[in-house]
Amino acid sequence: MSSATPPTATGALAKREARLAWALLAPTVISVSLVVILPLLAIIWISFKPFTLSDLRPPAPIVRESLRGSGDDMRIEYRLRNSSQEIAIDGVSFSDVLPDGVTVGEVTAPCVLDGQQLLCDFGTLEGGQRERIRIPITVDGDLDAFEDLVENSEPDVTGSGPNVLTNLDFSLENFARVFDGSEFWGVLWVTLFYTVFGTIGALVMGLFAALLLNKSFRGQGIIRGLYLFPYVAPVIAVAFTWVTLFDPFSGSANALLVQMGISSEPINFFGERPLALIMVTVFEIWRYFPLSFLFILARMQSIDSSMYEAADMDGASPFQKFWLLSIPQLLGILSVLFLLRFIWTFNKFDDIFLLTGGNAGTRTLTVNVYEQAFAISNIGAGAAVAVVILICLIAFSFVFFRFISREEGL
Amino acid sequence: MGSIELKAVEKWFGSAQVIKGIDLQIEEGEFVVFVGPSGCGKSTLLRMIGGLEDISRGALSINGNDVTDHPPSKRGLTMVFQSYALYPHLTVAENMGFSLKVAGVSKAEIAKRVGHAAEVLKLEPYLERRPKDLSGGQRQRVAIGRSIVRDPTAFLFDEPLSNLDAALRVEMRYEIAKLHQSLNRTMIYVTHDQVEAMTLADRIVVLEFGTIAQVGTPRELYERPANLFVAQFIGSPKMNVMPCSVSGDRFQLDNDGAGPFDRTGAATKLGIRPEHITVVAPGAGHSDGVVEVVEYLGADMFVIVDCGTGEMVTVRLGGDTDLKPGTKIGLHFAPDKLQFFDADGQAL
Amino acid sequence: MGSIELKAVEKWFGSAQVIKGIDLQIEEGEFVVFVGPSGCGKSTLLRMIGGLEDISRGALSINGNDVTDHPPSKRGLTMVFQSYALYPHLTVAENMGFSLKVAGVSKAEIAKRVGHAAEVLKLEPYLERRPKDLSGGQRQRVAIGRSIVRDPTAFLFDEPLSNLDAALRVEMRYEIAKLHQSLNRTMIYVTHDQVEAMTLADRIVVLEFGTIAQVGTPRELYERPANLFVAQFIGSPKMNVMPCSVSGDRFQLDNDGAGPFDRTGAATKLGIRPEHITVVAPGAGHSDGVVEVVEYLGADMFVIVDCGTGEMVTVRLGGDTDLKPGTKIGLHFAPDKLQFFDADGQAL
Amino acid sequence: DTIRFWTTEEQPERLAKQQEMADQFKADTGTTVEVIPVTETDLGTRATAAFAAGDLPDVVYHPLQYALPWAEAGILDTEAATEVIEELGAGTFAPGALAMAAFNDETASVPVDGWTQMVVYRKDLFDAAGLDAPSSFANVVTALDALHNPPEMYGFVAATKVDENFMSQVLEHVFLANGVSPVGTDGFQALDEAKTTEVLHFYKAISKASPPGELYWKQSRELYFDGKAAMIIWSPFILDELAGLRDSAPPTITNDPTSRDLASKTGIVTNFSGPSNPDGAAWGDVRYFGITNDADTDAAMEFVKYAMDQGYTQTLAIAPEGKFPVRRGTADNPAAFSEAWAQLPVGVDRKAPLGELYDQAMIDEIVNGLDVAQRWGVAEGQLALASKMINSQAINRVVRQYIDDEIDAAAAVAAMNEELAKVQ
Amino acid sequence: MHKGYLTGPVLGALWLVVIATTAAITLSFSTGAAFRPQVLLCLIWGAIAGLVYVRFPMRRAPARLGISALLGLSGLTGFGPVLIGADTSVQAVLVTVVVMAVVMHPSLAAILKETPFAALTRHEFEDAVIRFCTGFGYIFFTAIVVIPFYVMVMTSLKSQQALLQNPLDFSVDLNQGAALFRSYTELFRDFNFGTYLWTSFFVSVVTVAITLAFSVPGAYAVARFRFQGQKAFSRSILLIYMVPMIVLALPIYIAFSVTGLRNSILGIVMIYPVTTIPVALYMLQGYFRGLPTEVEEAGLMDGLSRLAVIWKITLPLSLPALASVSLYVFMIAWNEFLLAFMLLDDPSKFTLTRGVTMLNSSEIPRQHLMAGAVIATVPIMALFLGLERFMTKGLTAGSVKG
């Protein structure tokens, strides 16, 4: 009758499907790996290198050619410079073809003249070293035209210095720097505070808002739309609005607090420790509660209403229904949301950057990447922080996928 | 303990009237089934009794007390839903004990009553499972168990079996019947399945667009339908209905068929059930027709006959026959089983 | 034109074997119905024929050509889905003409063939509507129309009627039967509804866990089931089965009931259909029992009897009876209708 | 030809004026100048990034602090700058400004203009309370005691926002006033503990008399304009808006945003002294035109020459109150530009010459500040190192810790010395 | 607690605090005058009102109306729930009085409906509390959402100086006509906002187009085809979705610097889609999975190839989803700030968000900054309100993206 083992060959249909699938996926796979995978590898690479912003341009010899003097004392001047003040460049030389109609005087070492072809060889150029080559000449004909001719012809330069980005020198210096002292742990603590409270706050607020809107009434759509505004508006707009609103000297919030007698003098919400951290967390909650609200509402509306009717028949009171029925039902979505939001809040950069620039005790890991890489121009250190973030992230994702495969969906 | 009375009960959804003034008296211990086509208001009526829908007009009393304005929890009724409506995050035992828990009953007492109900419904092995780990029939049993635990005045069932497959449905039907025998509590049961209605009910309430078309025992409804609606609604295959006219003591069909007429009134429709027709030689019966389709169903055979009266006439023959489509035959109607209806559809 | 042959066809989903080597020869113009319990592989088999699933092993030929590796579009078959699967963004006419348009048929020709199909199916008034503006029955008609228009080698139907309500289902069933008569094309029809299978099929294929339990005409299956599975699967209420033993030319039931045995082999189960049992005085029949439940269904009466053999025995009585639960009665089995099965469930 | 010109003067009015000059330059030479505004705080990063990408503009208008670091990093073409200065005549430039940008016998960039930081105070209140002008640590502290009365009146508005240049400037100012410098002729030189402690005490005193939070130029000005601060440290750029000439930064002390009231109540001090340095000092800043190494050198030089010569008055007119000429005149007329400058009207929405707004004595005080203007490292020839120290913001951070009472004075001095020693 | 005569006053007192605070804030923000809720008096007044409302049920309206009216009028005396500043205009005072009375009556009546004076059942008690929380919730959420946007818009219409004088006074003088929008005209005239608007729009639209072109085939393949690595693939989509932008921005910055793509619109247009493709892929595959396979199989049976099925059947059916995804992607691109900030230097190439950052960084008056914020917000809000259905669906389907 039939054999007991599954066939190993793939069916014609399956083969066709797989082939088409890869064809359809290819553009995405290629582009995403180019812009996501490759950079991630790059950042790991860089994190092990002493690499600053200025190293982006490897040291190179720079030659400038100009016509100097007048009358008898005419000369072509080549000024050669090492673009770096520290690093030496090997094998530096340049060559140039002198224009026709010029009579060349004496050429000194390290240059030699071969017909109209000038070749100067400098060997190694030390950091900050400059050379000036003067070629005395006499010119017949139009001087201006000749000047143009001289200055518009570029000499060919050879010689290159070591490129920090591509060589194979690695060091742990960046990581040492990142983990150095109390600063890192401070940043980590701020990140965790921000992430944990931002996430929980947004969930709780979202839950409350969802409870409010989990009934149908006229205008429900409008209110729902309204409550989504904080999330939909550009972060730049709302962040600056908050900064304006809470400005200690001319912000309306402070004026209101003073007027209502809650505070006797203006409070610098975004400028004081630990208030600033609390405020950026509040901002995070404010901006992202709509999202949790949307998801929780969707889940609530998918709960079978007859379950609540059964509870009505069973005599459960409203609070009992909430605690004993709704909350357990929402636990799944809440935990998935928690995990996802946790990761996203952990990754958040824009908000804090715009609100406080990472000052007043609000520097999170992501802001630290920016600070290290750009404010201090130490890309290597920035990359090291980024690698720390990636490691955290891998840990989170691991938890996430273990969880989500159990919680299925979303 | 357990009598329910509806007085001129109405239900309006906005300006749409869904229940149009229903009076009904349900006796203690009675098993009443609401049937009717989809959308006729069965569920709405049941939910109004249960307190899940407001009663727009009229009054409801249970055991003689007016409970029209009481919330569901105060009416002492329980309800079993079509979708089971179990609490998915609670175990079977917790599901069944939920109503006691919210009422603050002691743990020991809850365990005792849940244990008892589980025994009745043979649910003991599953008490620690979650609903999602149960089969459909088991879930429905848990839902019933949840009701039993509360020891209610009356049970309300809203199409409890329609999510189950055929075999299970039959089985659960027996169980509900036995439950009614043993508990002897009032039960109100909504279904659109005739077989359930016929086999379970002490009395059937046939609803038609929010009004009661007929109330009676299954046999009354089958044998003496009060109107065309009930006649056609009850019975499967449904009653054959042919237009007819009456002259004196004879009725006359559109296709020249005729027979004796022993009622009073102006009959415009004649009804005869498929099993009350026998096949005879052409011209020898009340009507002639041509066989359209012969359906073999094992135990029975349905012959669909075109008598030229518009609708097909279905004849049920026990066992074998050698009729072929296209054969011309005569149909004889059992005279004492003929039903006549007037222009308003009322039985004569 | 229209013969289909399956040779040792198997289907594996990963390491799970769903179709376990099926051989089947379907003749031109035949109406074949696949029935079987849920999950037995009916749909999978149909989809393999249609080309929507790979055939893991074995071969499929249509009109003698091996099409095992052909994509659906090259097999010349059409399929009607349970969910209708109409294109929601196209009108009825466009839905029906879609396959022709894809094949590059001229507009005039499309219009002609769509018009013809619409006429056959009485869909003319709806040609410009979208599927969402149609009733369920109309949608299913459009789906069938879409198939007709292509004039296919064979029609495949996957439970086409199970989303319709009971009355409509009966109606559409007649239409499909008539369609088969008039088109005279091969049709393969999957259903889990016995009535559909019995009434429509030339031949029924009963599937059991990916294998064929029996192939035959409806009458063969009902009257001479090849095994216990088919015996119990076909017929409603289902065949009563009782454990029995054989000694010489008599069979012996567990409860002392006994009777003559005229087959050869070691029967361990006796089967008798409810309509082949008559009620007699206690001791006068093949077995005695106590009435458990009496179900009145109008035309029939089902008496559920506890004979002490484990399962209840259902007896179908025509018309009236005055049996009460608790009465002790005797049951007489029509001797020529008895079925016997051996320990493997094979009929003797 | 097109050259690109980065400028930190990015307010629209000022941009417009620069564009105007660029247009004239184009009319004269045919070279188009693209004027690109760059926020001053971003200038460092942007320049480094552009250098890395080989995408530097031709000319950059930059403050002193970048001159030497950029020259060292290879961003600036010092030869070109030197050549420009020579062609314009080194003698026509203020020698101090040239000295500040001296780099290996050359000048890193071409000095354009300068200003000195000053203590701006409420002369009316000081007079009423019989206080001396806040020209020394002691005077300031005395005045704080008399006038600090929050929230109606804060004694001072000290800079406390660590990452703002403004804090570096104010701190350097205060350190200089007491004669403290982190650099000596041989490079890093540990801060003198005693003198530094005096500075720290003073700074804590003024920050305690300031509103809480992260403060920088913005809050200083807002509070002072609102009549809620008795003293602030600011640049002369405040002079026009103080007189109600600029609507986007109006004095709010009265209801009339155009009022010159506040101006008349204000006094200023440029030379500021601490207990260990009775002579005092002023903090000065000079701005430069840097020609970059990626530049079209000739066109860039041409443009700089133009802006420093024919266009110089216009360059200064961008904001005369904060742009004192460092090129005082031409070879022919050594005072040409100083004189022209004195006539330039200040203000944005309304205009008036400075002389109309303030008494001559005060204007003299402002202008003469430039003569005593100092910066760390200038005298010692270590400006580059000092700039790096400042740019590292180490001093700001430690001082902030100190005024937040997180560490004591000795620890603060030690911490600063440790951090500064690391800077190379 | 489960006694009407306790529940009523407690809820009444708390509710009055809520109303008084709301009224004070609203009036402060709209008139700039001084209003302040008097918490202690609120508690007392509210308790009295609550008691009256439970004591005198529906039929005895006069007592209820009386206390509410009294409560409103008390505002005039200085012993009312809201203390009104001395120099407040008469209209504002009257508005306060009327609003307090008019709002108090129906809201308190609603909260305390069906709350008897004596013992409460658990249901009655909890229902009252829930009605209180609901009222509070609506006020609270509406306030926190509306206030920032209100401040943003109003600040953009006022002059710096007026705001500095009274940061609470958001009233605008409508008589000044077009001058009201001075900040906006200046932004468009002097700050190139017209160009930024166009650049942002262009970049967003191109991003949407590229994103769809890549993600539709990809999502279909992941959703429909069984092939090796399909599961790993769906997961890695989510994973990519979780990489923080700042981490990617760093190497991208370097690469773009080296290749000269930094500071160019081309670079932006190249990089934006890559950040949105994973999102779109994730959303679309979810949608495609939800589409009935039968319709596509019917297409296959009707003689179409797979690609033709996608083009002729799946895509037309997915139009609503495509709309949602497009809107969502548009929103992401429009709101994107980090990359624009890091990659664009040159004001002639700025996107809107980058342009707004520029407004923050100098001595530009605040109303300009807020006007910039409004300009950045309005298009996306208009889109959102106009296509709320699609947008909300896009949000729910896609994303948890931050």
Ligand SMILES: Nc1ncnc2c1ncn2[C@@H]1O[C@H](COP(=O)(O)OP(=O)(O)OP(=O)(O)O)[C@@H](O)[C@H]1O
């Ligand atoms: N909440 C509601 N609002 C408006 N109309 C309603 C509502 N609930 C039910 N209806 C209408 O009331 C009528 C009766 O509904 P009901 O559910 O009671 O019918 P039913 O007899 O139970 O039907 P079914 O057999 O399909 O369950 C229907 O026409 C339905 O559309």
Ligand SMILES: Nc1ncnc2c1ncn2[C@@H]1O[C@H](COP(=O)(O)OP(=O)(O)OP(=O)(O)O)[C@@H](O)[C@H]1O
């Ligand atoms: N894609 C699949 N992957 C794995 N198993 C499958 C797949 N499709 C079907 N099966 C399994 O194959 C078996 C047969 O499925 P099939 O749908 O053919 O049953 P069926 O007889 O049509 O049932 P029903 O009457 O419920 O439609 C089932 O056990 C099902 O779980």
Ligand SMILES: [Mg+2]
């Ligand atoms: Mg119903």
Ligand SMILES: [Mg+2]
């Ligand atoms: Mg199937």
